Amino acid sequence: MTENGDALDADLRVSSCERCPALVESRSQIVNGVGPTDADLLFVGEGPGASEDEQGEPFVGRSGDVLDEALRDAGLARADVRITNCVRCRPPENRDPTTGELANCRGYLDAEIDRLAPELIVTLGKVPSQHLLDRSVAITSESGDVLDARIAGASRRVLLSVHPAATLYDRSQRDGFFETIARAAELSGAGGAEGGSGQSRLGEY
Numbered sequence: 427m428t429e430n431g432d433a434l435d436a437d438l439r440v441s442s443c444e445r446c447p448a449l450v451e452s453r454s455q456i457v458n459g460v461g462p463t464d465a466d467l468l469f470v471g472e473g474p475g476a477s478e479d480e481q482g483e484p485f486v487g488r489s490g491d492v493l494d495e496a497l498r499d500a501g502l503a504r505a506d507v508r509i510t511n512c513v514r515c516r517p518p519e520n521r522d523p524t525t526g527e528l529a530n531c532r533g534y535l536d537a538e539i540d541r542l543a544p545e546l547i548v549t550l551g552k553v554p555s556q557h558l559l560d561r562s563v564a565i566t567s568e569s570g571d572v573l574d575a576r577i578a579g580a581s582r583r584v585l586l587s588v589h590p591a592a593t594l595y596d597r598s599q600r601d602g603f604f605e606t607i608a609r610a611a612e613l614s615g616a617g618g619a620e621g622g623s624g625q626s627r628l629g630e631y
Contacts, residue, residue, distance in 0.1 A: 449515035459510030467614040468544040472553040479516040492590035500611035536578035546614040551589030
């Protein structure tokens with residue numbers, strides 16, 4: 427899918443795409459990944475919801491607040507990491523993206539991962555986990571697992587996580603989610619795991 431890679435600009439953004447008629451109809455804008463284009467830590471979600479479609483940024487709104495809080499606890503700021511989605515346009519009524527829609531957007535995601543070459547990819551929820559691993563995932567029981575997967579032409583280290591929204595519906599998921607994000611910071615070398623708050627390391631980025 428070379429054409430997809432060519433469609434990403436220097437900031438790893440897609441400026442226009444008409445491949446999925448239902449998503450073109452339901453979106454107000456394309457929601458590209460945000461964060462440094464050389465980040466060591468990449469978070470991959472499913473797709474934009476209403477808040478993301480409105481603001482043009484992944485993981486804003488309530489689930490974004492949870493992710494931001496977990497990042498802060500791990501000694502990271504949102505600006506330290508890259509956050510993207512499997513599909514870049516909001517599905518109607520916030521439904522799951524279809525297999526075809528995921529396939530249509532996969533080249534963009536692979537190109538983003540290839541150019542980013544992160545130390546660690548964290549999948550946020552069942553859909554991105556299954557999409558990148560190409561197998562069924564029981565996300566609640568597999569959350570926190572680290573494995574190697576061939577993604578975008580290379581072996582990548584992947585950490586599975588529940589979606590931050592899961593902590594809003596089920597408070598018992600919260601501690602595990604925060605522990606997974608702390609582990610992500612440690613494994614990627616991006617966090618303040620050396621005893622600091624992360625502030626002392628900001629000059630490195």
